[in-house]
Amino acid sequence: MSAATLSRFESALNELDATVSYVDGDGFRDHLEGVVQPHAVGVALEETFDDPALSLTETSVEVDPAPATLRTAKTGVTGASLGIADYGSLVLTVTDRASELVSLFVERHVVVVRAEDVEADMESAVDAFGAEFRETGGSAVIATGPSSTADMGALVKGAHGPREVHVVVLTEGESAEGE
Amino acid sequence: MSKADDLRRLMRTEGAAVAENTRAFNEGRYRSVADLENYEELKDEARAIKEDAIARLPELVDQLREAVEANGGTVYVADDAADANEYVRSVVADRGAERAVKSKSMTTEELDLNDALEADGVDVVETDLGEWVLQLAEEAPSHIVAPAIHKSREAIAELFEARFDPEEPLETAEDLTYFAREKLGEQITDAEVGITGANFLTADTGTMALVTSEGNARKTVAATDTQITVAGVEKVIPTVEDLRPFIELIGRSGTGQDITSYVSLLTPPVDTPVVDFGDETTPLSEFDADRAFHLVLVDNGRLEMREDDQLRETLYCIRCSACSNSCANFQSVGGHAFGGETYSGGIATGWEAGIEGLDTAAEFNDLCTGCTRCVNACPVKIDIPWINAVVRDRVNRGEDSELDWLVDGLTPDEEEGGAPLQKRFFGNFETVAKLGSLTAPVSSRLADTEASRWLMEKALGIDPRRDLPEFERETLVKWFEKRGGEAASERRAAGGRAARESGARNRNSERRVVLYPDLYTNHVQVERGKAAVRALESLGVNVVVPSVASSGRAPFSQGMVATAADHAERVTETLAPYVEDGRDVVVVEPSDHAMFAREYERLVDAEGFASLSERSYEVLEYVYGLLENGADPDSLSAGGGEKIAYHSHCQQRTLGLETYTVAVLERLGYDVVTSEVECCGMAGSFGYKSDYYELSMDVGDRLRDQLEADGVRDRRVVASGTSCLEQIDSLVARKPQHPVELLVE
Numbered sequence: 032m033s034a035a036t037l038s039r040f041e042s043a044l045n046e047l048d049a050t051v052s053y054v055d056g057d058g059f060r061d062h063l064e065g066v067v068q069p070h071a072v073g074v075a076l077e078e079t080f081d082d083p084a085l086s087l088t089e090t091s092v093e094v095d096p097a098p099a100t101l102r103t104a105k106t107g108v109t110g111a112s113l114g115i116a117d118y119g120s121l122v123l124t125v126t127d128r129a130s131e132l133v134s135l136f137v138e139r140h141v142v143v144v145r146a147e148d149v150e151a152d153m154e155s156a157v158d159a160f161g162a163e164f165r166e167t168g169g170s171a172v173i174a175t176g177p178s179s180t181a182d183m184g185a186l187v188k189g190a191h192g193p194r195e196v197h198v199v200v201l202t203e204g205e206s207a208e209g210e
Numbered sequence: 211m212s213k214a215d216d217l218r219r220l221m222r223t224e225g226a227a228v229a230e231n232t233r234a235f236n237e238g239r240y241r242s243v244a245d246l247e248n249y250e251e252l253k254d255e256a257r258a259i260k261e262d263a264i265a266r267l268p269e270l271v272d273q274l275r276e277a278v279e280a281n282g283g284t285v286y287v288a289d290d291a292a293d294a295n296e297y298v299r300s301v302v303a304d305r306g307a308e309r310a311v312k313s314k315s316m317t318t319e320e321l322d323l324n325d326a327l328e329a330d331g332v333d334v335v336e337t338d339l340g341e342w343v344l345q346l347a348e349e350a351p352s353h354i355v356a357p358a359i360h361k362s363r364e365a366i367a368e369l370f371e372a373r374f375d376p377e378e379p380l381e382t383a384e385d386l387t388y389f390a391r392e393k394l395g396e397q398i399t400d401a402e403v404g405i406t407g408a409n410f411l412t413a414d415t416g417t418m419a420l421v422t423s424e425g426n427a428r429k430t431v432a433a434t435d436t437q438i439t440v441a442g443v444e445k446v447i448p449t450v451e452d453l454r455p456f457i458e459l460i461g462r463s464g465t466g467q468d469i470t471s472y473v474s475l476l477t478p479p480v481d482t483p484v485v486d487f488g489d490e491t492t493p494l495s496e497f498d499a500d501r502a503f504h505l506v507l508v509d510n511g512r513l514e515m516r517e518d519d520q521l522r523e524t525l526y527c528i529r530c531s532a533c534s535n536s537c538a539n540f541q542s543v544g545g546h547a548f549g550g551e552t553y554s555g556g557i558a559t560g561w562e563a564g565i566e567g568l569d570t571a572a573e574f575n576d577l578c579t580g581c582t583r584c585v586n587a588c589p590v591k592i593d594i595p596w597i598n599a600v601v602r603d604r605v606n607r608g609e610d611s612e613l614d615w616l617v618d619g620l621t622p623d624e625e626e627g628g629a630p631l632q633k634r635f636f637g638n639f640e641t642v643a644k645l646g647s648l649t650a651p652v653s654s655r656l657a658d659t660e661a662s663r664w665l666m667e668k669a670l671g672i673d674p675r676r677d678l679p680e681f682e683r684e685t686l687v688k689w690f691e692k693r694g695g696e697a698a699s700e701r702r703a704a705g706g707r708a709a710r711e712s713g714a715r716n717r718n719s720e721r722r723v724v725l726y727p728d729l730y731t732n733h734v735q736v737e738r739g740k741a742a743v744r745a746l747e748s749l750g751v752n753v754v755v756p757s758v759a760s761s762g763r764a765p766f767s768q769g770m771v772a773t774a775a776d777h778a779e780r781v782t783e784t785l786a787p788y789v790e791d792g793r794d795v796v797v798v799e800p801s802d803h804a805m806f807a808r809e810y811e812r813l814v815d816a817e818g819f820a821s822l823s824e825r826s827y828e829v830l831e832y833v834y835g836l837l838e839n840g841a842d843p844d845s846l847s848a849g850g851g852e853k854i855a856y857h858s859h860c861q862q863r864t865l866g867l868e869t870y871t872v873a874v875l876e877r878l879g880y881d882v883v884t885s886e887v888e889c890c891g892m893a894g895s896f897g898y899k900s901d902y903y904e905l906s907m908d909v910g911d912r913l914r915d916q917l918e919a920d921g922v923r924d925r926r927v928v929a930s931g932t933s934c935l936e937q938i939d940s941l942v943a944r945k946p947q948h949p950v951e952l953l954v955e
Contacts, residue, residue, distance in 0.1 A: 095493040098485040102399075118469050127481040129494035131432045135425055153458050160475070161450035164415045168281050170480050173457070173473040178425040181231075181356065181465070182340035183390070184363025185383035190339060191391055191398075192425025192471070 032149045036116045037200065040149050043119030047176030048188065049196040053146075055203060056084040063090055063108070066141055066197050071106035072096040074130045076143055079110030085143070085201070095128070107137035107193070111174075114149035114198075115156045118175055121198065122156060125170035134174070140193040142174075145201045213901040220547050221908055224352065224360035228544035229912075231359045236535040236888070238466015239587065246462065256455040257591045260526035263447045264516060270413040270446045271507065277416030283478055283503035287443065290510050295326035298405070298438055301504050302332055305436045307402035313420070313427035314338035315407030316354055316529060317508055318440050320552040320565060323405075335397045337426035339390050346373055352545035354554055355464050355531040360544050394426070399487040404434035408441040409528065410456060411505075414449045415477055418505075421460050423471040431476060435484045436502045443507045444516075444525040450475070456528060459589040464530035478503035515564035520600040524560030526590040533557050533584035533594050538860075538889035538909045539577045548577045556584045556594040563601045572605040576902075579893030580767050581860035582804070596812060602769025606633060629770050632671045636895035637765035637773060643733040646681030673903035677940070679734045686732045686739035690755035699743070699753045706845055707750035721836065722752040724788040726806075726826075728799035729760040730932040738948040742798050742829050745953040748845040749836045754793070758784045761802040766809060767894050778805070778813035782822055795826040798950065800930050801894065803828045804861035828862060829950050830871040830930070837877060847955045849880035855922050856949065857885040857913065857938065859931035860893070871930060871949050878953070883922055887913045890929075892937035906937070914941040928952060 041051045054062035073092040076085040087094050092108050101107075109130045113122035121142050125131045134140050150156045160171055178192030188194050243249045263270060275285040288294030302310060310332055312318065324334045324345075336345045340358035344351060347369055351357030358366070367380050370389060380386050406427055410419040418439055420427045431437050447453070453475070461467040483497035515521045534540045534555030537548070545554025550562030550570040556578050563571035578598035588594060606629035629637060646657075657663075657678050666672040684692075690699075723746060731739040743753050762777030785795055797803035806826040810819045827835070837843055856875065858868035868884070875882050891909030896902050917927060917938070927946040929935050938946040 095495050097490050097492055098487045098494060098497075099490040101494065102487060120469060125476065125480050125482055127483060127495060127499055129483050129485070129497075131428065131480070131482040132485065132494060135428050135432065154454055157451055157454040157457070164417055164450050164475070164477060168415065168477050170417070170474075170476045170478075172428065173469070173475065175469045175471055175473075178423065178471050180339050180387055180424045182338070182343065182358055182424075183366055183383040183386040184361075187383050187387040189391075190387060190424035190426070191337070191394070191429055 032147055032151075036149055036151050037146060040114055040116040040119060040200075043116065044176075044198055047119050047196070049119065049176050049198060051198045051200060053200045053202050056082065056201065059085055059201070060090050062199065063087075063092065063141070066199060067092060067106040067108060068139055069106070070100070070104045071108060071141075072101055072104040072133055072137070073108030074110070074128045074133050076108075076110045079112065079124070080145065080201075101132060101136050104137050106139040106141055107133040107135075108141045108143065109134045111142045111144040112148065112171070113156050113159060114144045114200075115153055115173070116149055117152045120156075120173050120175040122160060123172045123174050125172060131172070135192050137193055138189070139195040139197065140177075141197045141199060143199045143201060146203070149200070214904060217543055217547055217902070217905050220543050221905065224544050224546065225542055225908065227362045228352065228360050229541050231356060232353075232535045232541045232544075235356075235465045235531070236541075239463060239532060239535065240466075242462035242466045242468050245468065246458065252455040252459055253589055253591055256459055256528075256589055257526065259447055259452045259455065260590050264444060264522065264525050266448075267443065267446065267513075267516060270448060271443065273413040274411055274416060274446050277414065278503070278505055281416050281477060281479065281503075283416065283505060285505045285507065287507045288509065291321040291508075294321050294440065294506050294508050294510070295323055297504075297506055298323060298440065299326055299330055301436065301438055302327060302403055303330065305402055305502070307332060307436065309333040309335065309397065309401040310403040310405055311335045311337050311398050311401040311430050311434065312341075312405040313407065313422065313430045314341050314357065315405070315440055316351075316552060317407050317442050318405065319351060320510065321440070321508065323440065335394070335401070337394050337398060337430055339387065339424060339426075342390060342394060343369065350546070352549070352554065353531060353534060354529050354545070360546065398426070398429050398433050401434050403436045403438060404430035405438045405440065406430055408439050408445055409460065410453055411441060411446045412448070412450045412453065413446055417450055417475050417477045419453055419457070420472075420474040420476065421457075421470050422474065423467075425472060428472060428474055431474075431478070431480060432482045433487070435500060436504075437478050437480075438504045438506065439478070440506045440508060443509050443512050446507075456589075460528055460530050463532040463587065463589040464535070511565040515560075518564070520597065521560055521564050523592045524557060524564060524597060526592055527557050527561070528590060530589055531555060532587040532589065536583045536587040536888055537578075538581065538583065538887065538891060539579065539905060541888070542905055542908045543577070548574050550574060556598065557592065559601045560594075560597040563604070568601065568605050568608055571601050575602050575605060579889070579896045581889045581893050582808070582864040583860050583888040585864050596809075599766060599769055599771060603771040606630065606769050629768060631669060632899065633768035633770065635670045636898075637768035637770040639764040639895070640729055640760040643681060643729050646679075647683060647685050647733045650681040650683040667900060671900045672898050673900040675903055676898050677936070679730075679936075681733050682736045684736065686727050686736050687755055687757050689736065689740060690743065696752065696754045699747060702747040703750050703752045706748050721750065722793045723754075723796045723832070724785060724793045725753050725755045726758060726785070726795055726797045726802065727755055728797060728802040729764070731798045735932060735935070735948065738798055738951055741948070741951045741954050742796070745833060745846060745950055746796065748954065749833065749841040750845075751836065754788070756784070756788070761805040762813065763801050763805050764894070766805070771813075774809075775813040778810050779818075782810070782814045782818040785822060786818070789821055789825050794832065795822065796829050796832045797826060798829050798948070799932055800828055800859035800862035800867070801932075804865060807865055808861075828867050828870070828930070830874050831867050833950075833953065834870040834874050837874065843877055846878055846953045849875065849878045849952070851879055851881060853881045853883075853925045854952075855883050855885070855917055855925040855927050857890060857917075857927065857929040857934055859929070859934055860889045862930055875928075875949060875952070880952070883925065885913055885916045887916065890931070890934040890937040892933035894933050897933070897937060910937050910941050913938070917942050
């Protein structure tokens with residue numbers, strides 16, 4: 032991932048009306064508080080990223096909530112395994128931690144992705160999960176911007192899925208730029 | 211009700227919403243694919259993957275079955291709709307389900323699956339908002355991607371008011387969407403079974419791709435414990451990596467989105483926990499992912515289509531809707547007219563012929579005029595007009611007309627089974643034109659008598675509101691002979707060359723052409739033929755205008771493929787010696803040039819096609835080439851900054867040739883604006899037919915609006931196609947001309 036790739040990723044997201052912010056590992060928890068809206072629920076990120084600094088404990092985000100809590104939550108926080116710069120897409124995993132539910136049954140989806148996982152284009156992203164699928168039989172959702180529909184006479188953001196998407200890009204060491 | 215009445219009613223009730231939405235999708239497509247650097251390569255790749263997959267389909271189905279079973283799912287290959295419905299009913303019954311939620315699936319529409327389940331007392335809920343609207347309204351989809359495209363916001367608001375009597379009035383699209391989301395949300399979390407379609411299935415992993423934007427397909431799978439996926443057997447592709455070109459093309463080609471909000475790549479049964487949404491204490495991850503998965507692969511005629519050399523291509527279709535949105539007729543009437551039992555738009559002819567049969571395809575197939583505007587739009591490069599021509603041919607052969615004696619003298623065609631009278635009349639237009647010229651001007655006066663217009667309307671379905679072509683007594687071929695044939699042309703061309711031999715670096719000095727006397731240029735619009743000869747000679751080109759058969763465009767349009775092939779062979783044979791002698795073939799009428807450049811590939815042998823198509827040029831394309839190679843533009847009339855409006859021809863645009871006319875006119879000093887409609891609406895004989903006259907004028911209205919817009923309405927109008935010129939003549943007061951006429955004014 033180059034600076035140019037990240038900048039393409041950000042402008043693609045902005046065109047989708049998704050917002051983007053950058054933070055390094057150390058500042059993550061404070062940063063997160065600024066981008067979630069209550070009540071926030073989430074999937075433990077350390078499992079996606081294998082990094083204890085990214086734990087959601089000691090944040091306002093309720094990890095692994097009960098289903099009834101999820102239904103009334105405003106924000107859902109999950110990790111993405113990949114980003115796709117050309118499209119502003121995020122590759123969401125579908126696991127037994129219920130990330131599919133947490134990213135879908137909320138109004139605001141906050142997605143965390145590591146800068147190094149932002150692929151330049153669709154081809155490299157598909158190559159990455161193709162190999163993985165054959166190995167693990169896994170599933171993924173390429174999510175691009177908020178859910179939307181044009182079925183009601185005009186384009187509306189927020190159909191069955193989230194109305195808002197915010198992407199937190201995790202940089203290593205120095206962060207690119209603030210929100 | 212007659213066909214004309216049906217079309218009139220649909221244009222009145224649904225036309226406005228359909229036109230607005232399809233045109234927005236179509237404009238979005240142009241914008242979105244323009245951003246894609248490797249658009250053509252991706253289409254080639256997508257095409258190759260589909261060709262390979264359909265060729266190896268039985269093997270891939272076996273591989274897919276193994277993969278799905280290894281993942282813990284079940285695969286059922288259903289022979290037909292009844293078989294598929296029976297299987298789904300048994301799965302739903304075994305689960306003891308009271309409710310099944312569905313995401314959008316055209317294949318289940320094809321099966322009438324909802325009716326089958328509802329007969330068992332199952333509550334079936336469509337969760338795609340468009341499908342839900344139609345379920346409430348008890349209507350059928352009018353578009354394969356946006357099923358409720360024919361319904362306006364106001365109509366949906368009325369429907370919701372009547373049905374639910376909401377506390378707050380629902381007005382905006384947002385009001386309606388959020389209301390629907392609430393209603394459906396409750397039903398989704400409460401359902402046991404989730405039914406989806408699939409856009410693609412990968413044989414290597416058993417992964418299904420679902421291309422959606424609302425998120426309802428994700429919820430349909432995530433919130434239920436039994437997933438049933440129903441897909442046509444042709445949806446299988448070899449590997450996950452093969453998804454890539456389709457992911458990049460499908461949204462762009464259809465609704466003009468670079469990518470839809472969600473491309474779900476699910477390898478079911480998925481690991482998402484099956485939760486009780488009312489549970490207030492148990493953490494999500496503590497619920498088991500105890501899920502069943504059934505993949506129902508539907509044959510229902512597809513495997514026979516695979517054996518059919520002409521219909522096979524239909525199976526490459528990825529249901530993106532580009533052929534609907536780019537179609538001028540579809541933009542006016544939508545899928546309730548331009549569609550069969552399930553599918554709509556140009557490719558529907560292939561689907562409905564293969565799945566339902568020729569009778570269903572015959573009901574709407576004539577709405578494809580063969581304009582070819584869908585050809586470049588199709589992401590898997592299906593020759594959709596060819597499929598329509600073939601099916602029309604089969605339909606023609608399936609029925610006999612009792613009035614054939616009326617046109618028998620006019621119809622030296624090759625049609626054994628007998629096309630309907632009207633099609634034989636238009637298909638044999640060459641004979642009509644020859645007789646017309648022989649007897650002109652008597653023929654024109656006779657044709658205009660009330661008695662003959664009455665007979666034409668009754669027997670041939672020719673609309674009395676159209677002006678008939680007036681045949682010239684002296685054809686272009688005869689004119690060219692009388693003025694001295696090739697010898698005279700060489701003298702004039704040599705004069706043109708000598709006039710500027712001095713300073714010019716003219717690389718055209720030995721150019722010689724055969725100007726193809728297409729039917730209209732030869733018999734009706736002879737002046738534009740003369741202009742073409744003069745323009746070429748002014749640029750130093752030696753011209754001959756021999757007598758050649760008509761191209762076969764007319765019979766081809768009527769689905770008289772054997773007759774068209776006979777014409778094509780005769781034309782190729784007649785022109786071959788000229789081509790071998792080093793002459794280029796120049797064509798004035800774009801639809802005939804397109805026959806040589808495109809359709810002949812299927813009508814004559816490969817060698818004949820290659821040599822003719824490589825050497826054939828549309829006349830302004832040829833002039834452009836001459837100018838680029840050093841011919842002197844001052845030999846032609848100058849534009850002097852005159853403002854003109856140019857309407858290119860649909861088939862000319864598909865071949866990428868519009869740009870040459872514009873470039874030549876600009877080089878001569880004209881200020882050119884171009885129309886931006888897919889078709890003028892006339893489309894050869896289409897607009898002459900009583901059934902289609904009003905539709906043709908509705909399509910034409912969009913061109914009229916552009917020609918009458920501010921800054922355009924005072925411009926002289928030029929157009930390349932004969933039928934476009936006829937149509938424009940009836941749309942605006944200004945008399946349109948062929949661009950080649952401007953070159954020698």
